[in-house]
Amino acid sequence: MTKKFNFTKAEIDSLTLPASGKRDTYQDTKVSGLHLRISSTGIKTFSVFKRIRGGNPERITLGRFPDMTIDQARRKTMEINLAIADGRSPAEAKRKLKSELLFSELFEEYLERHSKPKKKTWTEDLEKYKNHIEKPLGKRKLSEIDRAAISLIHSNITKAGHPIAANRILALISSVFGWAISVGLWENNPAIGIRRNKEKSRDRFIQSDELPRFFQALAEEPNETIRDYVLISLLTGARRSNVCSMKWQDINFERAEWRIEATKNDTPQTVTLSPEAVEVLQNRKSDDSEFVFPGIGKSGHLQEPRKGWERILKSAGIKDLRLHDLRRTLGSWQAKTGASLAIIGKSLNHKNQNTTAIYARLDLDPVRDSVNTATSAMLAAGGLTKPGEIVQFKKNK
Template sequence: MANKINFTKAMIEGLPLPEQGKRIDFHDTKTLGLQVRVSSNGTRTFSVLRRIHGRLERVTLGRYPALTIEQARRKAAEINADIANSVNPAEVKRGRKAELTFSELFGEYLERHSKPNKKTWAQDESQFHSYLRATLGPKKISAINRSSVASIHSSITKAGQATTANRVKALVSSIFGWAISAGLWHTNPATGIKHNKEQSRDRFIQGDELPRFFRALADEQNSSMRDFFLLSLLTGARRANVLAMRWEDISLDRAEWRLRTTKNGTPQTVTLSPQAIQILRDRLPLEPTVFVFPGRGKTGHLAEPKKGWQRILSRAGLGDLRIHDLRRTLGSWQAKQGASLAIIGKSLNHKSQNTTAIYARLDLDPVRDSVNAATSAMMVAGGLTPDMGVVKFNRSRG
């Protein structure tokens, strides 16, 4: 074989450069198949060239001097050992190149599983971009192990977001679980990671906070945002359901809103209080529209109320309140007015009374009444008459 030399630092660095656009291969006398390819611009690249099953295969190792001669010889020896054990390293490497990155796997999961089957698919997308894209996204899925996922879970937990850490871990587990069922992968690196202990959140709008909250709503210039938060409070419905509220599902005469599907998989009829009915009557469109809160995005309805929520919280001085706490607020005020756990659970469409039990510990008042009484009580506590006649809301369309 031509151009056989003993690879040394001085020898490799002194190799002649070929003509412009050409390359020259030099073969090591000590290690079977090891060669260095010299290009006209001076780049020197180690590789192993071997005939495997009658086919000449090249496996690139890396560039000199980032990869030293000794490192190149060790890698070449490992490849030679694989070949001796009937493993084709070139085929293995080609398989790795074809392997999905985690970002690519998530894209498959989102389009093929999450969007068709989960009403909360947008939350999956948000969590991926917030917590996983930068850390796991570029990695091949074979490079992601339990330690990788545990590290992310731990860092989110240390940042004071124990519940979020659990949700992110659950998303990773769901992605890999789907990949296994779809035949795209064979192991789940999220398996076996200890779950953070979670505490039930019991935050709701207190009586002395309601006046500030309602005045902040009254000052909101975007009527869609204001009405969205008011209906979220007055119906106790989940954010996703209120965002996607359809006119065809509402009966103003019967004061009912029929939810075709909900988070727990069952339909629900939501009682509409007189205050909720008034908001809906004020929103009746001049031209037919599908959604109560139409939007310009892909869904056709309002998609993300976070900025409006932050404006209202800032005006009200209620920095620790979440949108989901509006749902909890209705249940809490039902408990204050004496509603039974069964009534609260029915109005909020809870499957389990254990979920509903959180409202019982918020107040020890006797249990007797339901949604309309709670709504009226909130209006009065907030400085409004039950028909919202004290603080006038700006009804201009936002």
């Protein structure tokens, strides 16, 4: 006779092994049809054992304990019970179980069908997946991933001292499941309901006393592409992905403008180029690539400048500064030199419903004046030049 008890990890771990060559079977009292079979070698296997409309009973193997948790086994058993109640046979239910996507397969679909076509930052999604998600979730079937599994990932990253990164990873997992629901690949989002870490608005930018060391480290940076990329990021305040994919065809040297057709806000942007930014770009001008900052990857342009950025910060002795803070640095120096919030918002292409109407009435002239003034002030604080003079940045050889 099959022994019955409420499956718990402690109870299952304490089960005695049957005699050599024998196998014991136990039945869960919480979910009908869920069995646990244990062999004399200690292998414990979950299965569903059901009789269909008075016929012979059939057994469907689910997985081994503890690789499959009790909750996962119960959830799969309930799915099979529901399929049988709908008139499907256990064999059909088993085929459905076997055809279920792994998370790695779902992420690949998400990347190719959603992230790459619609997000300029798709490489960041891939990086997050490989660094934080692939190992704990990649080989799991979707039904095996519950809120507890995702919460554990969020908690571990948070405990490692990266609360904001933990939130971003959680957001990506939720996005993958949300997209899967929208295209009919899955039915629920187990990431919903997990509490995010509190985030403070970041106000870090390069301070006056840091600018001399920062520009000195830039001058000593051996990789000219990284050096110029950082300079253009600082002098334009543009987002990282837009600077990385900057094309020569989008730059008008006569008008000192850079046209970005697609930004994060899904709106085009015309970026005014200061005289210093124009000089950096003219020194880089080349017919060898369509991109201002070429790279060796499939995209053809620079993808990940992080290592070079970390090298510059180490040389400058500056801590807690991110690439995105270069964007905030320009805006902060615009504010320091008297620019209005509307001017700053237009120059950085901020999307704010309360000020959209104001932005729409602004032309580039006051924006240009503000960017040029802020640029001159930054360089003067860095000890490189007097306001209004063009810095002779180190030229490419």
